[in-house]
Amino acid sequence: MPAVKGLLDLMRQRLDPVDGDGGTGFRGDGDLNGLPSPSGRKLRPAAVLAPLILHDGPPRLLFTERASHLLKHPGQISFPGGSLDPGDAGPAQAALREVEEEIGVSADHVELVGRFESYETGTGFQITPFVGVLRPGYDLKPDPGEVASVFEAPFDFLMDPLNHQQRSGVWQGQERHYYAMPWEDRYIWGVTAGLLKSLHDKLYG
Template sequence: MSAAPLFSAAEFRRRALSQTGGPVDLSWREHGDSLLNPDMWTSLEGLKLRDAAVLVPVVDDGETAKVIFTKRTATLRKHSGQIAFPGGAIDAEDRSPEMAALREAEEEIGLAPRFVETVARLPHYLAATGFRITPVLSVVRRGFDLKPNPAEVDSIFEVPLSFLMDPQNHTQDSTVWQGIERHFYRMPYEDWMIWGITAGIVRTLYERLYA
């Protein structure tokens, strides 16, 4: 049997299920922009953070998978106007991060859970805005009909997995936040600028599955 193409959903699933790099719940310091800001992120461990989950939706498109992103509305209280994965806080009735991520994806962009197969998690991402985020990796089959929730999502777009997993497209940048210089990744794609938390999660995905 021949191997699946490198950036297909099938190969993504295989790599997600066999990812390495230490226990997922303990290895957040070893990946993404946590490595760029070790002092800042370590200080977050002692804070009371709210648990959240995001869905990383990898669409099965044959040899070249696509990843779904959203642009958040400018009126949201936190992370307004930013590029994001569907997701949000884990509610008391959510039995797992997977359930929370699926619920939020349906609420935000109308992605019905029947089209989604959750396959693995990435390490937690500790956000300076007060959240401990669990990225839930998933494979999505075509047939869905997306509709943005206007209260939360301004637009929806897709980016080839091959573009996101190419480290040449990962640019480092910095800004001063609360008097501290913070380093982060930027990934410009066509008219979109993926940066901040979302780019940090994408970078972790690359490091654990494709580096």
């Protein structure tokens, strides 16, 4: 499949090394709101994986829907990921650990391709995002304590600038602007949409 090879070649050329410092840029919730990134705040380190599926059809990205009983961001669409634990060797290991904990896919079934810009959230996290190809043969086993459902969305749709909507809402008494990329009955927005926009700019900007 030449298109798949071309996408992987592009990612290997444009994404930062997995073990690099990610020093080529910094993105954040403040990008659409006139706020600096990085802001200088003390941030809690976190990591996520954008799981890329290249087998059985056109390229897709895998997402989770957070469980409705969670205290933080219930029901929102996200990439597998979370805060770094003391035992993690670094962001890459944290992202792989979270993928296994949240959706049951072990590191043996993930090929890390690269990382893109760190992302500062309004809630005080510095997220290191990675792209990883899911190798065939994995079984999804979502943790019901964290994940309500898992779904895939077309990579081409998510990377199309025409689908990068800008919306606004009131948060803590102030109007805030954010990206949204609704797909079918799924509402991808906020940090996850911001990460997708950052990935697009890294690859095609």
